[in-house]
Amino acid sequence: MLAFMQLLFRYAFLKQQDIPLALADWQYGLLVLSTVLLAAAGYVINNIFDVATDTINKPNDVVINKGISETRAYNIYFGLNVTGVAIGCYLSNVIMRPTFAVIFIFIASILYFYSTSLKQIMILGNFVVASLLSLSVIIIGVFDLFPATTGENQAQMASMFSILIDYALFAFMINFIREIIKDIEDVNGDYNQGMNTLPIAIGNRRAAKVALGFVVIPFILTLFYIDKYFIENNLYIVTLYAFAFVLAPLGYFGVKIVSAKSQKDFHHLSTVLKLILLFGILSILVITLNIKYNA
Numbered sequence: 001m002l003a004f005m006q007l008l009f010r011y012a013f014l015k016q017q018d019i020p021l022a023l024a025d026w027q028y029g030l031l032v033l034s035t036v037l038l039a040a041a042g043y044v045i046n047n048i049f050d051v052a053t054d055t056i057n058k059p060n061d062v063v064i065n066k067g068i069s070e071t072r073a074y075n076i077y078f079g080l081n082v083t084g085v086a087i088g089c090y091l092s093n094v095i096m097r098p099t100f101a102v103i104f105i106f107i108a109s110i111l112y113f114y115s116t117s118l119k120q121i122m123i124l125g126n127f128v129v130a131s132l133l134s135l136s137v138i139i140i141g142v143f144d145l146f147p148a149t150t151g152e153n154q155a156q157m158a159s160m161f162s163i164l165i166d167y168a169l170f171a172f173m174i175n176f177i178r179e180i181i182k183d184i185e186d187v188n189g190d191y192n193q194g195m196n197t198l199p200i201a202i203g204n205r206r207a208a209k210v211a212l213g214f215v216v217i218p219f220i221l222t223l224f225y226i227d228k229y230f231i232e233n234n235l236y237i238v239t240l241y242a243f244a245f246v247l248a249p250l251g252y253f254g255v256k257i258v259s260a261k262s263q264k265d266f267h268h269l270s271t272v273l274k275l276i277l278l279f280g281i282l283s284i285l286v287i288t289l290n291i292k293y294n295a
Contacts, residue, residue, distance in 0.1 A: 001274075002039055002136055005171075005281050006032045009140050009164065012285040019156055022095050022147035030087050031143055034104060035136050037084035042111030042132075044077040048198070049115045081108045095147040103139065107132060120195040126179035133175045134168035141165075163284075166225070171279050173218040178273040180211045181257075185266040204261075212257050219250045230287075237290040238283060245279035 010028055014021060023031065051064050064073055088104030110118075110128060119125035141161040149157040182195040183190065184204050190197050199207035222242060230239040253272050260266055 001278065002133075003032050003036050006035065006136065006140060007285060008281060009137065009167070010144070012288055013163075014140075014144065014160065016288050017156075017160060019145075019153060019160060020148040021144045023091070026095060026148050027091060028144065031091055031139070034084045034087040034091070035107075035139065037080045037087070038104065038107050038111065039136075041077050041080035042115070043086065044080065045112055046075055046115040046119075048073050048077070069171050084108065091143060095143060100142065103135075104141070122196050122198050122201050125197070126176055126183070130172045130176035130181050134172035137164055137168035137171055147282075163247070167281065167284065170218060170222075173214070173221075174176065174273055174277045174280065177211050177214050177218075178270055178277075180207060181212070181230065181266050181270045181273065183265055184208060184211075185270060208260060210217065212254055215250060215254055215257075219254075222246055222250070233295060234286060235287065235290045238286045241283060241286045246276060246283065249276045249279070 010021075021028075038222075048070060053289055062071055068076075085101070085104045085108055089098075089101040092098050092100040092103075110132065113126050114125060118128050141164045145157050145161050145164075180198055184199045184207050187197070187199045187204060191200050198210065226239055226242050226247075229235075230242065249272055253269060253276070256265070256272070257269055260269060
């Protein structure tokens with residue numbers, strides 16, 4: 001989904017605009033590969049440190065010391081990280097911004113500290129994961145738009161960058177809420193491991209109310225966005241799309257979370273949020289097509 005999102009923004013949006021891009025297609029492919037490798041490394045190290053909790057929460061998903069040894073898992077983790085960071089260093093030199101390599105080192109470091117300690121801290125762990133997902137959108141602008149920006153195209157490039165930031169913010173909000181729901185879903189295993197997630201600190205019902213409160217924010221902001229950018233520009237197809245595939249599911253989530261009690265209920269709500277994120281990202285393609293055919 002991460003790779004799909006980055007490819008969609010490049011080829012369904014940026015490539016359709018009359019703007020220069022800093023990376024060649026194969027170099028952009030390396031950017032996607034780098035972020036996917038770092039994300040994969042994050043999953044591996046998380047699985048290594050989550051054996052005890054996953055044994056309780058998701059016993060069928062545990063692979064460390066079953067299908068794969070811990071030593072081999074660490075080797076895979078280091079291999080993925082080194083490769084991902086090395087590609088990032090190469091791309092930073094391609095755009096003549098070698099200091100940008102620190103972004104990839106930062107991502108790898110934060111994912112490690114998340115797995116070892118940050119996820120045990122109430123709200124902070126949720127914030128970190130959601131921020132890293134939004135960073136994977138912003139990094140497109142950092143490597144593909146920023147280096148190609150000149151005095152002549154600065155306004156247009158800034159507009160493109162601002163759209164990426166809007167989507168990054170949307171991805172952050174939805175994923176932040178989803179992380180809270182996943183904490184509720186995994187509360188038993190997390191409690192046994194002494195973690196201090198939101199549902200452990202205040203209880204499942206109160207944590208669900210917090211998630212409900214947070215979901216109001218993207219709902220209202222999406223309504224504002226539709227009115228300001230879609231309706232005013234006569235983009236009625238994307239307006240209908242946003243109501244049907246973003247606002248309606250957000251409303252459904254808000255209704256269902258009120259009565260959610262079981263682990264199965266919260267797993268369903270987590271899936272709903274994942275679909276909202278997917279449909280939200282796909283809207284960039286709908287916007288591009290709507291503008292093209294309206295014109």
